[in-house]
Amino acid sequence: xxxxxxxxxxxxxxxxxxxxxxxxxxxxxxxxxxxxxxxxxxxxxxxxxxxxxxxxxxxxxxxxxxxxxxxxxxxxxxxxxxxxxxxxxxxxxxxxxxxxxxxxxxxxxxxxxxxxxxxxxxxxxxxxxxxxxxxxxxxxxxxxxxxxxxxxxxxxxxxxxxxxxxxxxxxxxxxxxxxxxxxxxxxxxxxxxxxxxxxxxxxxxxxxxxxxxxxxxxx
Numbered sequence: 001x002x003x004x005x006x007x008x009x010x011x012x013x014x015x016x017x018x019x020x021x022x023x024x025x026x027x028x029x030x031x032x033x034x035x036x037x038x039x040x041x042x043x044x045x046x047x048x049x050x051x052x053x054x055x056x057x058x059x060x061x062x063x064x065x066x067x068x069x070x071x072x073x074x075x076x077x078x079x080x081x082x083x084x085x086x087x088x089x090x091x092x093x094x095x096x097x098x099x100x101x102x103x104x105x106x107x108x109x110x111x112x113x114x115x116x117x118x119x120x121x122x123x124x125x126x127x128x129x130x131x132x133x134x135x136x137x138x139x140x141x142x143x144x145x146x147x148x149x150x151x152x153x154x155x156x157x158x159x160x161x162x163x164x165x166x167x168x169x170x171x172x173x174x175x176x177x178x179x180x181x182x183x184x185x186x187x188x189x190x191x192x193x194x195x196x197x198x199x200x201x202x203x204x205x206x207x208x209x210x211x212x213x214x215x216x217x218x219x
Contacts, residue, residue, distance in 0.1 A: 019050075019058065020058045020059075020068075023044065023048050023050070023055060023058055023059065023065065024059075024066075024068060024069070026047050026048040027044045027066065028065070028066060028120065028123075030043060030047060031065075031123055032119050032120075032123060036123060036127045036129070036130065037129075040062075041055060041062050044062075044065065061133065062129075063129055063130050063132075064133070066120075066123065066124065066130055067124075067130060067133055067134055067137060070137040071137065073108055073141075074140050074141045074144060075141075075144050076097075076108075076141075077094055077141060077145045077163075077167055077170065078141075078144040078145045078147065080093050080094055081093055081094065081145060081148050081149070082148045082151075089210045090149065090162065090166065090209070091166065091202055091205050091206045091209050091210055092202075092206070092210075094166050094170070094202070095198065095199075095206075098170060098173065098198055098202070099195060099198060099199075102177075102191065102194055102195060102198065105187050107120075107121075108174065109174055109177055109194070110173070110174035110175060110176070110177030110178040110181070110194075111177040111181070111187050111190060111191065111194050112181075112187060113186050113187040118178075118181060118182065121178045121182075122182065125175065138167060138171065141167050142163045142164050142167050143163075145162075145166060145167060146159040146162075146163040149162055149163060149213070154213060158213070162209050165205055165209065166205065169201045169202065169205060173198055173201060176194075177190060180193065180194070
């Protein structure tokens with residue numbers, strides 16, 4: 001008898017991903033149209049034609065309907081540091097990766113003036129509960145990066161402090177770039193200042209972290 005477990009499992013997973021994507025897209029459309037606080041989970045479920053229990057099987061909270069896309073980036077800093085070339089410091093690796101993302105106008109840098117991205121970021125930064133929930137994703141990002149540093153023989157406390165600084169700088173640079181765009185600048189107009197601030201911010205980190213971590217990390 002032919003074993004169809006693999007294909008069937010693949011189809012089920014694809015269906016789950018489509019449903020998850022549909023729920024998130026429906027929710028974001030409603031939130032942008034009416035405001036986050038004016039839309040209930042029941043409203044989202046009804047618009048997506050699913051039950052509330054079904055929705056909560058995919059998303060733990062109303063905030064996660066917006067923020068779940070950040071989960072795709074939680075391991076980014078950890079991956080960049082883990083896979084960096086020999087002899088390159090963690091700060092330099094994250095710095096170079098951020099500059100490359102700026103050049104590509106990656107939305108995660110805040111330097112993307114696509115209307116949908118600006119609308120999403122405006123919703124995020126103007127909604128207190130979303131910013132509070134974002135801390136959950138940030139904490140996981142710090143945890144993953146700290147694990148990579150600990151694997152390179154950095155003591156746990158130093159690894160966590162270093163990870164916290166690197167992740168915070170990335171987030172704050174993104175927020176500052178969004179402020180520029182929300183004030184009316186285009187991504188191209190804001191790009192030189194965004195690069196200069198990224199260079200400044202990571203240089204500040206390098207002064208302390210490279211001196212502290214350098215002797216602890218094998219070349």
